Amino acid sequence: MVQDKTAHYLKYAPTRVLLPSAMMLLLFAGSIFLYLLPSIEEALLDAQKEKVVEITDTVVGTLAHLNEMAERGEITLNYAKRLGAEFVKTTRYGPHAKDYFWITDLTPRMIMHPYRPDLDGRDLTDYRDKDGKRIFMEFVRAARNNPDAFVDYYWQWQDQPDRIARKLSHVRLFAPWGWVLGTGLYTDDVHTEIGVYRDHVALIFLGILLLSSLLSLYVIRQAGITEKKKAQIQGQREKLVRVLQESEERYRTIADFGYDWEIWIGTEGTIHYCSPACLRITGYPPERFFENPGLVREIILKDDQDAWDAYLVEADSDRGDSLDFRILTADGKTRWLGVVGRSVSGIGGKPLGMRLSFRDITDRKAMEEQLRHQALHDPLTNLANRTLCLDRLGQAMRRAKRRENYFFAVVFLDLDRFKIINDSLGHRFGDMVLTETAIRLTSEMRLLDTVSRFGGDEFVLLLDELSSPGEAIRIIKRVRKRLSEPFRFNGNEVQTTASFGIVLSPVTDGKAADVLQHANIAMHRAKEAGRNRFKVFTERMLETAVDQLTLENDMRRGLANDEFHVVYQPIMDLASSDIVGFEALARWNHPDRGSIPPIEFIPMAEESGLIIELGEWVLQQALRTLAGWRNETDGADDIFMSVNLSSKQFARIELDKIVVKALERYGLPPSCLKLEITESSIMGNPESSLRILNRLRRAGVRFSIDDFGTGYSSLSQLQQLPVDTLKVDRTFISRMRTDPENMEIVKAVIALGHSLDLNVVAEGVESPEQLCSLLNLFCNCVQGFYFHEPMSAGLAQTLLKQRTGKTAEQTREKMERARRDCGPDE
Numbered sequence: 001m002v003q004d005k006t007a008h009y010l011k012y013a014p015t016r017v018l019l020p021s022a023m024m025l026l027l028f029a030g031s032i033f034l035y036l037l038p039s040i041e042e043a044l045l046d047a048q049k050e051k052v053v054e055i056t057d058t059v060v061g062t063l064a065h066l067n068e069m070a071e072r073g074e075i076t077l078n079y080a081k082r083l084g085a086e087f088v089k090t091t092r093y094g095p096h097a098k099d100y101f102w103i104t105d106l107t108p109r110m111i112m113h114p115y116r117p118d119l120d121g122r123d124l125t126d127y128r129d130k131d132g133k134r135i136f137m138e139f140v141r142a143a144r145n146n147p148d149a150f151v152d153y154y155w156q157w158q159d160q161p162d163r164i165a166r167k168l169s170h171v172r173l174f175a176p177w178g179w180v181l182g183t184g185l186y187t188d189d190v191h192t193e194i195g196v197y198r199d200h201v202a203l204i205f206l207g208i209l210l211l212s213s214l215l216s217l218y219v220i221r222q223a224g225i226t227e228k229k230k231a232q233i234q235g236q237r238e239k240l241v242r243v244l245q246e247s248e249e250r251y252r253t254i255a256d257f258g259y260d261w262e263i264w265i266g267t268e269g270t271i272h273y274c275s276p277a278c279l280r281i282t283g284y285p286p287e288r289f290f291e292n293p294g295l296v297r298e299i300i301l302k303d304d305q306d307a308w309d310a311y312l313v314e315a316d317s318d319r320g321d322s323l324d325f326r327i328l329t330a331d332g333k334t335r336w337l338g339v340v341g342r343s344v345s346g347i348g349g350k351p352l353g354m355r356l357s358f359r360d361i362t363d364r365k366a367m368e369e370q371l372r373h374q375a376l377h378d379p380l381t382n383l384a385n386r387t388l389c390l391d392r393l394g395q396a397m398r399r400a401k402r403r404e405n406y407f408f409a410v411v412f413l414d415l416d417r418f419k420i421i422n423d424s425l426g427h428r429f430g431d432m433v434l435t436e437t438a439i440r441l442t443s444e445m446r447l448l449d450t451v452s453r454f455g456g457d458e459f460v461l462l463l464d465e466l467s468s469p470g471e472a473i474r475i476i477k478r479v480r481k482r483l484s485e486p487f488r489f490n491g492n493e494v495q496t497t498a499s500f501g502i503v504l505s506p507v508t509d510g511k512a513a514d515v516l517q518h519a520n521i522a523m524h525r526a527k528e529a530g531r532n533r534f535k536v537f538t539e540r541m542l543e544t545a546v547d548q549l550t551l552e553n554d555m556r557r558g559l560a561n562d563e564f565h566v567v568y569q570p571i572m573d574l575a576s577s578d579i580v581g582f583e584a585l586a587r588w589n590h591p592d593r594g595s596i597p598p599i600e601f602i603p604m605a606e607e608s609g610l611i612i613e614l615g616e617w618v619l620q621q622a623l624r625t626l627a628g629w630r631n632e633t634d635g636a637d638d639i640f641m642s643v644n645l646s647s648k649q650f651a652r653i654e655l656d657k658i659v660v661k662a663l664e665r666y667g668l669p670p671s672c673l674k675l676e677i678t679e680s681s682i683m684g685n686p687e688s689s690l691r692i693l694n695r696l697r698r699a700g701v702r703f704s705i706d707d708f709g710t711g712y713s714s715l716s717q718l719q720q721l722p723v724d725t726l727k728v729d730r731t732f733i734s735r736m737r738t739d740p741e742n743m744e745i746v747k748a749v750i751a752l753g754h755s756l757d758l759n760v761v762a763e764g765v766e767s768p769e770q771l772c773s774l775l776n777l778f779c780n781c782v783q784g785f786y787f788h789e790p791m792s793a794g795l796a797q798t799l800l801k802q803r804t805g806k807t808a809e810q811t812r813e814k815m816e817r818a819r820r821d822c823g824p825d826e
Contacts, residue, residue: 040201041194047259048185052170053148054364055093056183059101060174062087062371067176069387074513081177085112087374088181093367098158101183106144106173108136108180115159129154130164143173143180150184157186261358264344267351269293281337281360283330301326301334315341316354324361336365378453380431381438389452389460393512396464400505409472411461412501412519415483416531418457421494432489433496444479460516469504476500476534484532499526500534552608554590555601559613564588566621567790570799571642571761571783574775577811579803581640581674583783584622585790586614611646619643619662623673625793627666633800642674642704647681651688656695663701670700674725678706682721690720697722704761708749719756726753730764730784737769750777768818775818787814 063084070080088101089112103111110119119127124136135153142149150170157163169184261281264273271293274286282299289295300308304325315321322340329335341356376388384392396408415437422430434457441451441459450462461479463472479498486495501523503515522537529535558564568582588596605611626641649655663670675696682689682705693703704725728749736743746762753760762774765784774782788799799807 040198041190043259044194045190048190049150049168049170052183052185055367056101056170056172056181058364058368058371059088059091059181060172062375063174063177063179063181065375074387074390084177086379087371088112089114090374091367091371093363099183099185100158101181104136104139104180104182106140106178106180108140110136111179115156115161139169139171139180139182143171147172259359263289263296263356263358264353265293265356266353272353278358281329281335281358282327299327299329301328311339311341312354315339315356316343324365335360336362381435381453383438383442383459384450384452386452386454389450389454389462390512390516392450392464393462393515396462396505397507397512397515400507406505407466407469407471408505409461409463409466409469410503410515410519411463411472411476411479411534412516412523413459413461413479413498414523414527415457416497416499416527418496421496425492425494429489429492433487433494436487436489437483440482440485441479444475444482460519466505472502472504473534476502480532480534497532499523499531501526502534502536504536548604551596551601551604552610555588555605555608555610555614558588558590559610559617563590564614564617565792566618566625567792568622568625568796569783569790570788570796571781572787572811573781574779574815577815578808579639579799580781581642582626582796583642583676584618584625584644586618587790606646606648609648611648612652615644615646615649616658619659620665623662623666623668625796626672627668628793629797629800630668630672633797635804636800639800640672640674640702642676644676644706645681647678650677650681650692655692656699659696659701660699670696671702674702674704676704676706676727679708693722723758725759725761728760728762728779733762733764733770733774733784734766736773743773746773747777750779753780754778768814769822771815771818772822775815776822787811 066075066080066084067077069075070077075083085103088103091101093099100114102113102116104124105111108124110116110122110124113119126134127136129135131154133153135151135155138151138153142151148170149172150168152166152168154164155167155169157165166187167184168187169182171180171182173180259277260275261277262273262275263271263278266272271289274289276286278289279285284295284299292298297305297308307323308325311321311323315323319342321342322338324336324338326334326336338359338361339356341354344352344355346352376385377383378385393410400406400408415433418430418433421433434453437457437459438451438453441461445451445461445463448464450460450464452460452462454460463475466472480500483498484495486493501519501521503519503522507515507518518537518541521541522535525541526533526535535541565587567585567587569585570579571581571583572578573580586598586602588598588601590596602611605614622641622643626639629636629639645655652658659673659675660670663673682693697703702725703721703723704727705721705723706727708726708728726749728746732742732746732749736746750760759780761781761783762770762779763783765771765774765782765786767786770784771782771786791799802808
């Protein structure tokens, strides 16, 4: 009976049509699925590539911003590159923030790789992946030829060097610096995501197939009951329905499985189409938008609704437009969307409304915000950096021009003795001090003030909206007191102070950088005044700084152009009334200013570091001159040459090698050289000083302590030093007959020298009265204008040739005159 009924059903044409149609639908649906799968894979891969390109655009934009800052002179190019490399190194993205960027140059040589520091600085010309591809040469070639190039190769999986995977990297040439930036995606990630989409599509097709099968069974059953004519009509109708369904299915397969949220809004404001991606992006299903077309505007944040309304007007055209805005999702989260829209026209140009494509750009916006923060803040203290400080200072200067009775102040501060803290306790402890300093500064500021770090131990405070300039001084005193409190970390306690330079408004027209420069100048004046002080900038400070810079530049040029020369002042032995040596003294004949006194250019040379070059030049000139005297003058073998050493020269580890090499160059015995060093240069680091002195002493060089009595050396330390001579400073000699205290100091120094078996030389002897006092104190040697002024090498050689004749007679006459002028008390 069942077989007969089935045979009865199969007699009808609709039944015979539906069964093959169902099979064709199955085959067609499978073909469509197989046909669309590569397209979906390609679309997903393109979307991933586009995301990588967008992130690369953001990173390159930041590097371009840093390069522009360097071109404007706001920062140096090297600092911009270091900042750029550090920024690229810390940039992460992706689901677990493991995706990264690397940098090579065009050689190619690795500049920075966050997961492969072993490659940093390495030449990667022959570096190959497991297939033998020279991947870094391929990166350079691709970056040169195509700004949006992708390279396929094998590389380690993120930060797992033991896992190798196929990778598709985007490379970009940053031409201003010759950098090649690279980042990319792993194809395994794309295949995994494609597998998820494939499974979803397969389930949908299975559902459609099941639904079609059930519908077919129903149609077959109905076809067996109805009449043949109705069955034939029904079959034709079903065929037409299937054709329409297939057409709609093709469209929906493409539209519904797109990554972006697509909407078609009709001319009357109704929604004709809404893709399922809206549920992922907004949390609302398509039905909600069909039922309430105004929901699109309702979920937009109120602050962005006006921009949305204006955008709908602009985008309703053939050219279209784009907009970034924020929405509130169904679960209450705020997300950023980017929309691109344009008008839609039908046959004959009939308006059909507008098509809108929405994409979730929340991650991109978050990265842009992070990049902006990193570009404008110090990574250690999270304070504003130089760029942000200059911007806010510029705003304050513009406000000051527009408003009356508007006051602000710029404070440049530097921690005193911070280098000692770093050197003694380590950079980690120094970083903790800087971080705590930032916290203390911020706690003492008002909300409208700006605290920024300029690098190292330098900070800048912008005090805005002051009631009067005097309020700035009160704030600075409060800050100074706060910073003087001890720092306590990990059982260590240190205390430091700060020096402050202040610029008070109103300021002269100029750039914000000029105001900071003025504050920096005032800060250095505060340090020179004794630290833990503050100084308010004056125009005289700027003039002095400019003069010093000009003098420094002139001195550099003068050293290169032989504007310096050496003069020699004789050192007289009082017992024999004879010349025993000469002191080499540097002199400078400026082409425009004439003779510049040493008291003016020596301190500047010390501060700028030029004293090292100048001092070594004086040493070479003095030894060459002495060698010439010894070769050309009879009886000059017992003459020594005294050469001054600055504290910076004395701190050089290779000092002994430089001195010995100079002596060997001119064929001189080390005993003919006496190096003059100050108390402060010795006692600043006694242990290191003693090592240097002992090395030179073993070589045969002699030493003299210059300006003795003006420093702070102790007797125990002095006894340990291998010195031969003490030199009494000219300030004591000049006042010893008018000031009893100075006379006592001179007596004490001479007595101390004799007790330690040291030779004592008095500087600046200019009168017979001074010489008389020194004779009665049994001083060994003197030098000064009373006997001889500093003279050229030629005159000094003539003096040596006459030392047993005319010169000796003149010296004895001066000695006798000094003894005759001594009063009865002497």
